[in-house]
Amino acid sequence: MDTYKMWIGGKYVEAETGKTFGVINPATGEEIARVPLGGQADVEKAVAAATRAFPEWSGKSQPERSAIVNRIGALIREHTEELAMLDCLDHGTPITMARHMITAGAAGNFEFNAQAARSLMADVIPIRPDALHFFHREPVGVCALIIPWNVPLPLIGSKLGSALSVGNTCVVKPPSIDSLAALKLAEILDKAGLPEGAVNIITGPGDIVGHALAVHPGVDLISFTGSSETGKQIMARASQTVKRLTLELGGKNPFIVLEDADIDAAAQKAVTSSLLNSGQICASPGRYYIIERHHDEFVSKFIEGAKNFKVGNPLDEKTNMGPLVSAEHRDKVEYYIRSGIEEGAKLVLGGKRPTEPPFDKGYYVMPTIFTNVTQNIKIAREEIFGPVACVLKYKSEDEVIELANDNTFGLCASVWTRDILKAISFAKKLRAGTIYINDHLTIGPEMPWGGFRESGIGKENSVVGLEEYTQLKLIAMELTK
Amino acid sequence: LVKHEIKEGQNMQNYKMWIGGQWVESDSGKTFHTYNPATGEVVSEVPLAGKSDVDKAVAAARKAFPYWSRKSQAERSAIVARIAAAIREHSDELSRLEVLEHGAILEHALGMIEFSAGNIELAASGARTLMGKVLPAVPSMGDVPDSTPNTVVYLKREPVGVCALITPWNVPSLLIATKIGPCLATGNTCVIKPPSINSGIGLKWAEILAKLDLPPGIVNIITGPGGSIGHALATHSGVDLISFTGSSETGKSIIAASSQTVKTLMMELGGKNPVIVLEDADIETSAEELCMIAFQNVGQNCAQPSRFYVHEEIHNKFVEKFIATAKKIKVGDPSDKNTVMGPVVSKEQRDRIEGYIKSAIDEGAKLVLGGKRPTTPPLNKGYYVMPTVFTDLTPNMTIAREEVFGPVVGFFRFNSDDKALEEANNSVYGLCASIWTKDYARGLRFVNELQVGSVWINQHMNLVPETPWGGFKESGLMKEGGVIGPEGYTQLKYVCIKHK
Numbered sequence: 001m002d003t004y005k006m007w008i009g010g011k012y013v014e015a016e017t018g019k020t021f022g023v024i025n026p027a028t029g030e031e032i033a034r035v036p037l038g039g040q041a042d043v044e045k046a047v048a049a050a051t052r053a054f055p056e057w058s059g060k061s062q063p064e065r066s067a068i069v070n071r072i073g074a075l076i077r078e079h080t081e082e083l084a085m086l087d088c089l090d091h092g093t094p095i096t097m098a099r100h101m102i103t104a105g106a107a108g109n110f111e112f113n114a115q116a117a118r119s120l121m122a123d124v125i126p127i128r129p130d131a132l133h134f135f136h137r138e139p140v141g142v143c144a145l146i147i148p149w150n151v152p153l154p155l156i157g158s159k160l161g162s163a164l165s166v167g168n169t170c171v172v173k174p175p176s177i178d179s180l181a182a183l184k185l186a187e188i189l190d191k192a193g194l195p196e197g198a199v200n201i202i203t204g205p206g207d208i209v210g211h212a213l214a215v216h217p218g219v220d221l222i223s224f225t226g227s228s229e230t231g232k233q234i235m236a237r238a239s240q241t242v243k244r245l246t247l248e249l250g251g252k253n254p255f256i257v258l259e260d261a262d263i264d265a266a267a268q269k270a271v272t273s274s275l276l277n278s279g280q281i282c283a284s285p286g287r288y289y290i291i292e293r294h295h296d297e298f299v300s301k302f303i304e305g306a307k308n309f310k311v312g313n314p315l316d317e318k319t320n321m322g323p324l325v326s327a328e329h330r331d332k333v334e335y336y337i338r339s340g341i342e343e344g345a346k347l348v349l350g351g352k353r354p355t356e357p358p359f360d361k362g363y364y365v366m367p368t369i370f371t372n373v374t375q376n377i378k379i380a381r382e383e384i385f386g387p388v389a390c391v392l393k394y395k396s397e398d399e400v401i402e403l404a405n406d407n408t409f410g411l412c413a414s415v416w417t418r419d420i421l422k423a424i425s426f427a428k429k430l431r432a433g434t435i436y437i438n439d440h441l442t443i444g445p446e447m448p449w450g451g452f453r454e455s456g457i458g459k460e461n462s463v464v465g466l467e468e469y470t471q472l473k474l475i476a477m478e479l480t481k
Numbered sequence: 482l483v484k485h486e487i488k489e490g491q492n493m494q495n496y497k498m499w500i501g502g503q504w505v506e507s508d509s510g511k512t513f514h515t516y517n518p519a520t521g522e523v524v525s526e527v528p529l530a531g532k533s534d535v536d537k538a539v540a541a542a543r544k545a546f547p548y549w550s551r552k553s554q555a556e557r558s559a560i561v562a563r564i565a566a567a568i569r570e571h572s573d574e575l576s577r578l579e580v581l582e583h584g585a586i587l588e589h590a591l592g593m594i595e596f597s598a599g600n601i602e603l604a605a606s607g608a609r610t611l612m613g614k615v616l617p618a619v620p621s622m623g624d625v626p627d628s629t630p631n632t633v634v635y636l637k638r639e640p641v642g643v644c645a646l647i648t649p650w651n652v653p654s655l656l657i658a659t660k661i662g663p664c665l666a667t668g669n670t671c672v673i674k675p676p677s678i679n680s681g682i683g684l685k686w687a688e689i690l691a692k693l694d695l696p697p698g699i700v701n702i703i704t705g706p707g708g709s710i711g712h713a714l715a716t717h718s719g720v721d722l723i724s725f726t727g728s729s730e731t732g733k734s735i736i737a738a739s740s741q742t743v744k745t746l747m748m749e750l751g752g753k754n755p756v757i758v759l760e761d762a763d764i765e766t767s768a769e770e771l772c773m774i775a776f777q778n779v780g781q782n783c784a785q786p787s788r789f790y791v792h793e794e795i796h797n798k799f800v801e802k803f804i805a806t807a808k809k810i811k812v813g814d815p816s817d818k819n820t821v822m823g824p825v826v827s828k829e830q831r832d833r834i835e836g837y838i839k840s841a842i843d844e845g846a847k848l849v850l851g852g853k854r855p856t857t858p859p860l861n862k863g864y865y866v867m868p869t870v871f872t873d874l875t876p877n878m879t880i881a882r883e884e885v886f887g888p889v890v891g892f893f894r895f896n897s898d899d900k901a902l903e904e905a906n907n908s909v910y911g912l913c914a915s916i917w918t919k920d921y922a923r924g925l926r927f928v929n930e931l932q933v934g935s936v937w938i939n940q941h942m943n944l945v946p947e948t949p950w951g952g953f954k955e956s957g958l959m960k961e962g963g964v965i966g967p968e969g970y971t972q973l974k975y976v977c978i979k980h981k
Contacts, residue, residue: 059629062617117617124613124635128553134615134635420921 003034004179006042006203007186009049010196015204016041023180026092026323027314027362033090035179038204043171043212049197050142050169051218056195058139058167066114068193069165073110075188076157077103086181087153088314092322092362093277095315104444105154109461112445113161116466120166132477137470139167140244141220144213146206146234148226149175149325150280150385152182158445158460159223160199162469168221172201173210177326179203206230214238221469224248225282227383228409228454246458246468248282248450250383251411253432254404255285255440258397261416263294265438267301269414270389273440275309275321275367279387280329283412283434283441287373287380288391289400295393299371302389303349306367311354323362324386330363333386336379337368343377345370345390375403383409397426405431410452414440433459496527496680498534498704499687501541502697507705508533515681518584518824519814519863525582525681530705535672535713538701542643542670543719545698550640550668558605561666563693565601568594568658571689575654575682582681583653584823584864586815589778597658599946600962604662608967611667613638621979631980636973640668641745642721644970645714647707647735648683649727650676650826651781651886657686659950660724661700663966669722670699674711676727678827680704707731715739722747722970726783728884729910729955736958747969748958749951751884752783752912755905756941757927758799759898759918760792767917767939768802774941776810776868779825780888784913784935784942784950788874788881790901793894800872800892804850807868812855814863824863825887831864834887838869841880846871846891876907884910898923906932911953915941934960 003020005012014020015036022031036042057065076083083106084098093101122135145159152174163170174182186201202209210230213219214237221244224234228249238245255273257266273285290298314322324330330353337351350368354360365387373380373390380390394400404413414436415426427435433451436442443449443461450459459465495512497504507528515525528534549557568575572594579590618630646660657673664671675683687702703710711731714720715738722745725735729750736746758767775786791799815823825831831854838852851869855861866888874881874891881891895901905914913935916927924938934952937943944950949963959969 060627061620061630064627120617122615124615124637126554126609126611126613126638129551134613134633136615136633418922420925 001031001033004036004183004203006036006038006183007189007199007201008042008046008197009052009200010190012186015039016045021176023090023177024326025089026325028358029327029361029363033180035183035203038202038209040208040212042202042204043209043216046171046200046202047142047213047216047218049200050171053169053195053197054141057164057169057198060167062118065167066118066165069110069114069117069161072161072189072192073107073114075191076107076110076185079188083153083181083184086184087178090178090180091149091152091325092314094319094322096317097277098314101151101154105151106157109154109157109445110161113165113466116463117165120463120466120470122472130479132475132479134475136473136475137166138473140469140471141168142218143168143170143221143223143469144216144219145170145172146210146213146222146224146226147172147174147182149178150277150282152178153185155225156182156185158465159225162460162466163223164194164198166466166470168469169198170200171213171219172199173206173213174201174203176203176205210234211237215240217241219243221245223460231456244468244471246450246460247456248460249454249456250409251282251451251455252286252381252383252407252409253283253411254287254289254413254430256289256400256404256413256415256426257291257294257298258415258417258419258422259291259293260418261294262418262438263298263301266416267298267305269440270298270302271305271309274389275306275387276441278321278324278365280325280385281441283443285414285440286383286390287404288389289394289403290391292393292395295391299348299369299391302391303369306349306369309367311359311364311366313358321367321387323364325363327363329385330365333365333384333388336382336384336386337365337388340370340373340377340379340388340390343379344372344374345377345379346372350387375406381407401426401429405429408454411455412436412451493523494525494681496525496684496704498528498530498684499691499700499702500534500538501544501701502691502695504691507531508537513677515582515678516827517581518826519816520859521828521862521864525684527680527684527704530703530710532709532713534703534705535710535717538672538703539643539714539717539719541698541701542672545670545696546642549665549670549696549699552668554609557668558609558666560695561605561608561662562602564661564665564690565598565605567689567693568601569598572598575685575689578682578685579654580815582679583650583826584815585778586820586823587818593652593655596946597654600655600658601662603946603964604666604966607964608663608666611638611967611971613973619977633978633980635976637976638667638971639974641970641972642669643719644669644671644722644724645717645720646671646673647711647714647723647725647727648673648675650679651778651783653679653682654686656726657683659962659966663962663970664724665699667967667970669970671701672714672720673700673702674707674714675702675704677704677706711735712738715744716741718742720744724961725749732957745972746958747961749783749961750955750957751910752952752956753788753882753884753908753910754784754786754912754933755788755790755908755914755931756786757901757905757914757916758789758791758795759916759920759923760794761919762795762917763919764795764799764802768799769806771941772803772806775890776807776822776888779822779866780890781826781886782942784944786915786941787885787890788905789890789892790895790905791892793896796892796894800849800870804870807850807870810868812865812867813860822868822888824865826864828864830887831866834866834885834889837880837883837885837887837889841871841878841891844878844880845873845875846878846880847873851888876904882908898927902927902930906930909955912956913937913952
C-alpha cells in the first residue's frame with residue numbers, strides 16, 4: 001500500500017509526528033493508501049515556507065507567472081489518466097466524469113486564471129492633472145486554500161489557479177477523506193517551475209489543520225469551500241486576525257418548473273443535476289418546485305430517467321453514479337431519508353442501499369426521490385448532499401417565489417419556462433447568487449460562482465473571482481510640491 | 482442659402498455669436514434669417530459666419546483649453562452640472578423657441594429640454610468616475626531576464642482638445658446637450674455649430690451659458706451654413722475632434738475633409754430603421770404604439786421606424802390599425818396644445834419629402850394614407866405634410882432604401898424569419914431596429930443577427946440619458962452619450978515609469 005507525503009517548501013515530507021491515517025475506497029470499503037496526519041507544527045512549517053516564497057513569486061513579471069500557471073494546466077492534462085484514477089479510487093467518482101473534472105475542471109481553471117491575470121487592471125482615478133491617484137493591485141500574501149471533498153481537483157484549479165496567477169503563495173489543505181489526487185498534484189507542481197514553497201500541500205483533519213490555518217497570523221486570506229457550518233467556524237476563527245475571506249458554502253437550491261416549461265427537458269436535467277457525483281455538488285437542486293398541473297408528469301419522467309442512471313463501480317466506463325464519499329456521509333444521507341419518511345414525505349424511488357455484491361460493501365445509496373414534500377420538513381430545509389431529490393407541488397407563481405426564497409441558503413436556482421420574459425422577472429426576484437434559465441448545474445472558469453446569504457461571501461472563478469485574491473493600494477501623488 | 486421672402490414675425494429676435502466669452506457679429510457683418518415652419522415668418526436674425534470667424538472661435542477654444550483641462554474633475558463636473566440646472570431653469574424659453582423655429586409641439590419640446598438637462602447631468606456625474614487603467618507591470622529594456630519589473634504602467638485618460646460639435650436641426654437642443662455635456666465634463670473645449678435653420682436656438686443656448694460665468698472660450702457658438710463653416714471646422718488644423726450628427730451624405734464629406742488632419746471622429750448619421758412584427762405580436766398595442774412613435778416630431782428623428790416588416794398572417798390587420806391610429810393624429814399649429822404633429826422643419830425639407838412620396842408612387846408602392854399637404858388655412862401657409870403610409874414596398878424602391886426624414890412609412894410583408902432578417906439587413910444603414918413578438922427566444926435571435934447599433938424588443942425609440950447611441954455601417958462611427966458618453970471625448974495615453 002502506498003504511503004503519500006505532504007509537500008512543504010518544495011520537499012516531500014512526513015508529518016512532524018510521523019503519524020499517518022488511512023484513505024478508504026468508498027466503492028469497496030478497503031483502505032487503499034495512507035497519508036500524513038498533519039498537525040500544528042506542520043502548519044507552522046507550511047506557512048513559513050509560503051511566507052519565504054512570497055517575495056520571489058510576487059516579484060515575478062505577470063507574463064512569467066502566467067506562463068508557469070499555464071504550464072501547470074498543461075501538465076495536469078498530460079497526467080489526466082493518473083489523476084482521474086486517484087479521484088475514482090478515493091472519492092468514488094465515475095471514471096468518465098473524473099477525467100472531465102481533471103481536464104475541463106482542474107486544467108481549465110489553471111489555464112483561464114493564467115490568461116485572465118495578464119489583463120487584470122486597476123483604475124487611475126480622475127482628480128486633476130497635477131495629482132496622480134492610482135491603484136496598485138497587489139497579491140494579498142499567503143493564502144490558505146481549504147478544499148472540499150466533493151470535487152477536489154477542480155476546486156484546487158479554481159483557488160490555486162487564481163491565487164498563484166496574481167502572485168500569492170499558498171498552503172493547500174485538501175480534504176482528509178480524498179486527498180490522493182491533491183498529493184499527486186505536488187509532483188506536477190514540482191515540474192512547473194514554481195519557487196520552492198510557493199505552494200505547500202498538507203493533509204490532516206479540518207478541526208486541527210484547518211483550525212490552525214484559520215487562526216494563524218501568517219495567513220492573510222482564507223478561501224474555503226465546504227459546509228455552511230464549517231464556514232461559520234472558520235469565519236469566527238479568522239475574525240481575530242481579520243483575514244480576507246472567500247467562502248463558498250452550502251445550498252438548498254430551488255429548481256422551479258413553471259406551467260409552460262418543456263417538461264421533458266426539465267426532467268432530464270433533474271436526473272443529471274440530482275445524481276451527478278451522487279448528488280454531492282453544492283449546486284445540485286435541493287428542492288424541486290413543480291406546478292400542480294405538471295407534477296405527476298414531471299415525477300414519472302424523473303423516476304424513469306433516474307432508473308436508467310446506472311449505479312455501479314466507478315472504474316466501469318458505463319457507470320453514471322458511484323458510491324457516496326464515506327461511510328459517515330452515507331449514514332448522514334440515510335438519516336435524512338429516514339427523516340423524510342417519518343415527516344410524511346412519500347418515497348417514490350430508491351431510499352435504500354444496493355444489496356447485491358459487490359456494491360453491498362461500498363457506501364452506495366440508490367437514486368432517491370421523494371414527493372409530497374412540504375416546505376417545513378427537514379429534508380426540504382437542510383442540505384442533504386446526496387442522491388436524494390425532494391419534490392414539492394405549488395399552485396401559483398407568486399407562491400413559488402416566496403417558497404423558493406424561504407431558506408437561509410441562497411446559492412443558486414433554476415427556472416424552467418419557455419417565456420424568457422417571465423424567466424427574467426423570476427430571476428430578479430430570486431435571492432441566489434446564480435440563476436439558471438432552462439438549465440442547472442453548469443459551471444465554468446468564466447462563470448463567477450458564489451452565493452447570497454448563508455451560502456457564502458465573495459465570488460470564485462471569472463475575472464471577478466480573480467480580483468478576490470488581490471488587494472488594492474491607493475497611491476496618491478501630489479505633483480506640485 | 483435659399484432666398485426667402487422676408488416676412489418678419491412679431492417676435493423676431495436679433496442674435497450675436499459667442500466667441501471667447503464675447504458677443505460678436507460676423508467679421509463680414511452679414512446676417513441671415515431663420516423661419517417659423519408653421520407660418521413661413523422670420524423668427525431670428527443671426528450672424529453669417531465665415532472662415533475668419535471659425536478661426537477666431539477655434540483660437541478662443543484653444544486658448545481656453547489649458548485652463549479648463551487642468552481644473553480638478555470635481556470642479557469641472559460641478560460647473561457642467563450648473564449648465565444642466567440653467568438649461569432646466571430656461572426650459573420654457575428654450576421650448577418656446579423650439580416651437581417657433583423648429584415647429585416642435587410644446588409637449589415634445591419640453592420633453593427634449595428635460596432630456597437635455599438629464600444628458601448634461603449624467604455626463605457631469607460619469608466623468609467623475611471615468612477611470613484610466615493601471616496595467617500589470619512590464620519588464621524594462623535591459624533588465625536581467627526574470628527579474629522583478631521595476632515599472633509602473635498605466636493608461637491615463639486625457640481630453641482630446643478642441644472639439645467641433647456640429648449639431649442637427651431635428652432635435653436642436655437635445656443634440657447640443659448630448660455633445661456639450663461629455664465634451665466639457667472631460668476637459669475639452671469646443672466650438673458649436675448649430676444647424677443654420679435653427680441657429681436662433683443655438684444662440685439662445687449661448688445666452689443661457691453666458692450668464693453662468695464660465696471660463697471664457699470653453700464654449701464658442703457660431704452660426705452659418707454647413708457647406709462653408711462646417712467645412713472650415715472639418716479641415717481646421719486647430720480642431721482635434723469632430724462630433725457630427727446629421728445625414729450620412731454630409732457625414733461622409735466631413736470624414737473626407739477631416740482625413741487630412743486625422744481628427745478623432747464621432748459620427749451619428751442616418752438610418753432606415755426596420756421594425757419587424759412577428760405573427761404572435763399584440764397587433765392592437767404594437768400598431769398603435771408604433772404609429773405614434775413613427776409620426777412623433779413629424780418623423781424627423783434618426784431613430785424612428787421607417788421600414789415595417791409585418792408577417793403576412795397579420796399584415797392587413799396591422800396596417801388597418803396603424804392607419805386608423807394615424808388618421809386620429811391632429812396635424813396643426815405647433816403652438817396649439819391640441820396639436821400632435823406640426824410642420825416639417827423647412828420648405829426644402831418638405832420638397833424633399835414630397836419628392837420621395839412621388840418616387841414611391843412612380844415606382845409602384847401603394848399609397849394608403851396621406852401623401853399630400855393640408856389645404857385648409859392656416860395650414861396651407863406652413864410646411865406641412867400629412868401622415869403618409871405606403872404598402873406593397875419592394876426592396877429596390879427608392880422609398881425602401883433612402884432616408885426620408887419625414888412623416889412617411891412603408892410596409893413590407895414577409896413569411897419567414899430568415900427572409901425578414903435578410904431584407905432588414907439589406908441596407909447601407911445600420912442605426913437601430915425593433916422586434917415585436919411574445920416569443921423572446923425568437924426575438925433574441927433577431928437581436929443577434931440584425932446589423933444595427935441599437936435594438937428594442939416590444940418597444941421602439943425608448944431613449945433616456947443613460948442610452949449610448951451610435952449606428953453600424955453607414956449610420957456612423959462610435960457611440961455617443963449615455964453611460965459611456967464621457968469616454969468618447971477622451972484619449973488614452975500610455976505611461977510607463979521606471980523606478981528603483
